[in-house]
Amino acid sequence: MIRMEKQGEWLVGTIPDEADDMPVGTLLREQWKWPKKLVHLLFQQKEVWLDESPVPQHRKVKSGQAIRAKVCTPEPHGVEPSGATLDVLYEDDHLLIANKPAGVLLHPTEKHHRGTLDHLVAGHFQRTGVQARVRHVHRLDLETSGAVMYAKHSLASALLDEALRQRHIKRHYVAYVQGTLSKDSGTIAEPIGKDRNHPSRRRVTPNGDPAITHFRVTERYAGATRLECQLETGRTHQIRVHLSYLGHPLLGDTLYGGKAGLIQRQALHAFALRFTHPFGGEMLDVLASIPPELMQLEEKLRQSPIRR
Numbered sequence: 457m458i459r460m461e462k463q464g465e466w467l468v469g470t471i472p473d474e475a476d477d478m479p480v481g482t483l484l485r486e487q488w489k490w491p492k493k494l495v496h497l498l499f500q501q502k503e504v505w506l507d508e509s510p511v512p513q514h515r516k517v518k519s520g521q522a523i524r525a526k527v528c529t530p531e532p533h534g535v536e537p538s539g540a541t542l543d544v545l546y547e548d549d550h551l552l553i554a555n556k557p558a559g560v561l562l563h564p565t566e567k568h569h570r571g572t573l574d575h576l577v578a579g580h581f582q583r584t585g586v587q588a589r590v591r592h593v594h595r596l597d598l599e600t601s602g603a604v605m606y607a608k609h610s611l612a613s614a615l616l617d618e619a620l621r622q623r624h625i626k627r628h629y630v631a632y633v634q635g636t637l638s639k640d641s642g643t644i645a646e647p648i649g650k651d652r653n654h655p656s657r658r659r660v661t662p663n664g665d666p667a668i669t670h671f672r673v674t675e676r677y678a679g680a681t682r683l684e685c686q687l688e689t690g691r692t693h694q695i696r697v698h699l700s701y702l703g704h705p706l707l708g709d710t711l712y713g714g715k716a717g718l719i720q721r722q723a724l725h726a727f728a729l730r731f732t733h734p735f736g737g738e739m740l741d742v743l744a745s746i747p748p749e750l751m752q753l754e755e756k757l758r759q760s761p762i763r764r
């Protein structure tokens with residue numbers, strides 16, 4: 457993988473030494489893992505260039521050559537831009553990571569919905585001159601806060617989607633649950649499917665989709681526990697379902713048995729995204745600070761901590 461920068465509608469980089477004498481199509485498909493359909497389309501439309509000319513996919517590259525691919529064609533945002541401020545945690549030519557507040561929908565589920573995180577991202581794109589469709593890479597529930605990743609062009613979207621499928625994007629959460637866990641860490645590997653008796657709920661079921669959640673205790677209180685959770689899969693309501701199945705539902709998560717006395721929303725926050733950048737290969741660790749309502753919850757819980 458090489459570092460590529462956006463120049464107008466093009467991504468531009470320099471062929472590295474290790475790719476010398478390799479067919480450019482092979483380089484894109486097999487070494488850089490660009491989607492085969494996209495690579496085929498780029499060559500068909502003569503939108504892969506070496507130095508100053510378009511080339512066929514069998515043309516062999518030379519180290520030090522400039523390579524250009526037209527993958528940043530201007531697109532409509534897809535949702536109406538919002539004038540509200542977006543909390544941006546990270547941004548470059550290829551992706552953006554936003555901090556979603558609890559109570560904000562990620563994307564519109566009905567035509568009349570306004571003020572979703574997608575709308576906020578569209579507004580940010582409009583203000584900063586980004587002519588791209590709003591593409592979220594993963595999702596968060598309405599009442600879960602924290603980091604959400606967006607791709608800024610079609611190639612970034614494809615590469616990040618694949619990284620998510622391959623479990624190369626690590627999503628870390630802080631969760632406050634009812635009861636005191638005796639184990640310091642563990643893994644919940646139970647399949648999750650729809651609850652036939654409740655359209656909004658999911659449940660652990662043998663016929664469900666594979667789901668894996670890792671957890672680690674970070675603090676114990678009187679009648680509650682603070683966990684760090686890492687998703688290995690991304691099923692709907694996964695952490696909520698798995699922790700409820702464990703007998704320790706999230707505080708405030710009334711849908712899955714949590715009590716609402718200490719907090720009026722589920723006590724779950726996506727505090728970190730850890731991944732390798734798809735253009736350049738550097739490891740990124742993007743953090744979303746704990747929101748005030750969870751800090752206040754933690755302060756209440758610490759009034760009677762259990763020390764081990």
